[in-house]
Amino acid sequence: MSCKRLLFALLIATSLLLEVQQACEYLQSGTSTTFNIGYPGPIKELIWRRKSEMIFRMKGGKQVEGQVLEIIGGSLKLSNLTASHDGTYEGEAFGNDGKSHKSEKRTICVMDKVTKPKVLVNCTGPTLTCSGVTLSPTLTFTWQQNRKEVPGTARTLGPKLKQPSRYSCTAKNQVSKETSAEIEVDCRGNNPGQSLWTLPGFEFWTTVLILAGGGTLLLVLFVVIVVCICRRQRHELNLQREEEELRLANLTHCQQPHPPGHHSRQAPPPKGHPGQHGNMHSEDQPPALPKPRGHNRPRPRPPHPQGPPPGPGASAPTAQAQEGATPRKGPRPQRS
Structure with missing residues (x-):
């Protein structure tokens, strides 16, 4: 590698180191700042x-190019600063004669405002802790006892x-400080x-959240147990x-009388033969036949036309008497 290249690399490294070591101007977030161009004449190009x-x-x-920024007379104004605005800014103006004029470089570092801290006590040590702030490398702490500062910068x-x-x-940080x-x-x-x-x-508030979360979990568990017990x-x-x-349906079915026709009707044994068949079921006995009417009941004799019938000693009626009798109406029923 030639000496010219080594010299060029050394110059670049030196410029980068100087830029890094540039003093940082700390600004609070939410504020605004202006970078002055410092060129009094008319500006042809900026x-x-x-x-x-x-x-x-x-x-x-x-x-003609770049971001939409607020330019006032060639100077750059940044409003509502955030951490994204950190960096080194430099402006360059060209007059009508074409000569260049560069502004002074400024490096800004935007930081948030310190929140109000509070003291937490732990009697185990005992120790005190400055809590409630966002920790950062640039944040420092100091302690006061009875409104007098005590040695130490630890948290x-x-x-x-x-x-x-x-x-x-x-x-305390570079832009603000707060006391508990x-x-x-x-x-x-x-x-x-x-x-x-x-x-x-x-x-x-961390303690409140922990207790609230534990109480909610216990409540949900209790509700689940109660629901399971009720369902069981x-x-x-x-x-x-x-x-x-x-059981009631079976008992009712056993006590219910059988409907007609469920079992064959048992016919009583025939009268006059009480011991003929013994204990034979009525289904094994033949049905009884109807009795003929002519054999059981004698037919009454017709009354005598001329009075009661003669006794055993009386004589038979004559033919004339029989002829003078009134004839029977209708045909005479046949004997069966």
Whole structure:
């Protein structure tokens, strides 16, 4: 490698190192700042760069390239600063004669405002912790005892604490600082600085969330157990009810009289033969035949036309008497 290339690489490294070591101007987020161009004459062409990259170019009074930015007389104004605006800014203006004029470089670092901290007490040590702030490498802490600053810049103070005493902490960065409320620390007995509802090592709202979550979980578990017990009891009652209904149905079926025709009707044994067939069922006996009417009941004799019949000693009637008798109407029924 030639000496020229080595020299060129050395110059580039030196420029990068100088840019890195450029003093950072810390600005609070949400604020605004203006980068002045520092060119008094009329501007024919204007260029703004951030981290050596062009972000805006204007020529002939009109923007031709880059982002939409707020330009006032050639100066660059940034409003509502955030961490995305961090970097080194440099402007370059060209006059009507074509000569270039560069502005001074400025490096900005945008940081958030420090939130108000609070002191947490742990009587195990005892130790004090400055909590409730967003930690960052540029954040520092200081402690006050009875409104007098004590040595130490750590976030935690202890374990040698003077008791009883009132303590507070201050959190600070390059753009702001906040001091906590003062609390009394006395771990020899009850500690008024630590709430009874605060778990050791946790903040108040963290403790509330933990307790609320545990209570909700226990409530859900209790409801599930109660529902399971109720369903089991209901299932057992349904089974018991079905068994009782089935037992009642069987009992009713056994006691119900048989409908007509279910069994063949038993005919009584014939009169006058009580012991002829013994215990023979009525289904094995032949049906009884109807008795003839002529053999059982004698036919009455017709009355005598002229009076009662003669006795055993009387004589038979004469033929004339028989001729004078009234003839019988209709044919005489035949004897069967």
